[in-house]
Amino acid sequence: RQGNRQYRARKWTAAEVQYRKAIARNANNPQAVYNLGCALMMQQKDSLAMQQFAKSADLQTTNKIRRAKSFHNMGVIMQNHQEFAKAIECYKMALRNNPQDNETRYNLALCKHQLKNQKNQQNQNKNKSGNDKNNKDKNKQSKKNKDQNQNKDQNKDQDKQNNNQNKDKAVLVYISFNRC
Numbered sequence: 001r002q003g004n005r006q007y008r009a010r011k012w013t014a015a016e017v018q019y020r021k022a023i024a025r026n027a028n029n030p031q032a033v034y035n036l037g038c039a040l041m042m043q044q045k046d047s048l049a050m051q052q053f054a055k056s057a058d059l060q061t062t063n064k065i066r067r068a069k070s071f072h073n074m075g076v077i078m079q080n081h082q083e084f085a086k087a088i089e090c091y092k093m094a095l096r097n098n099p100q101d102n103e104t105r106y107n108l109a110l111c112k113h114q115l116k117n118q119k120n121q122q123n124q125n126k127n128k129s130g131n132d133k134n135n136k137d138k139n140k141q142s143k144k145n146k147d148q149n150q151n152k153d154q155n156k157d158q159d160k161q162n163n164n165q166n167k168d169k170a171v172l173v174y175i176s177f178n179r180c
Contacts, residue, residue, distance in 0.1 A: 003035060007042075015039040030059035034070055046077045053077075057093075068098035075107060084115035 003018030019036035022029060037052030053070040060067035075090030091108035094101060 003032075003039070007035065007039060010042075012039050012042045016043070028059060030056050030063075030066065033059060034066060037070070037073065041073060041077065046081065050074055050077055064097040068094040068096075068101060068104070070094075071097065072101065072104045072107070075104070075111070079107065079111050079114070082114075082118070084111050084118060087111045088115065 003015045003022060006012075006015035006018055016036060016039040019032050019039055022032040023036060026032070033052050034056040037049045037056060040046075040049035040052060053074045057067050057070040057074075060070065071090045071094035075087045075094060078084070078087035078090055088108060088111050091104050091111060094104045095108065098104070
């Protein structure tokens with residue numbers, strides 16, 4: 001009860017302490033485990049909260065509404081981490097336990113839509129990266145061709161210089177022969 005008062009006062013860490021004390025007295029208290037998960041979730045300690053919600057769902061064998069709430073909260077955490085496929089499974093489990101939960105049904109539909117958008121974005125990024133790779137390959141090839149053309153031009157220039165020098169040498173050699 002003290003944990004619930006702290007939770008309502010938005011003192012998440014104090015509520016966490018109280019819930020842990022309650023769990024220390026009775027480790028099989030599913031409501032205390034669930035409440036601890038909620039307090040951890042509000043502190044954005046998602047991995048710890050997930051553990052508590054999973055434990056709560058396992059302990060909640062008789063109360064399907066509370067079990068559904070555990071799965072719903074697990075779905076919310078997964079959705080916040082953009083793990084939409086896992087979130088969808090959690091929401092489905094919540095609806096199996098409480099088919100009248102419209103909020104879970106809404107989150108399930110939203111999550112399916114987000115998963116579809118995520119897959120479309122990944123496909124677009126894949127196509128874009130493929131195009132970028134092709135463009136990079138084309139750019140590399142054109143740069144390589146440009147470099148080869150420059151090398152050919154340099155070689156031509158060097159050949160011309162060498163020919164001119166050889167002509168000069170030939171002329172010099174020719175002249176030197178004429179002097180003899």
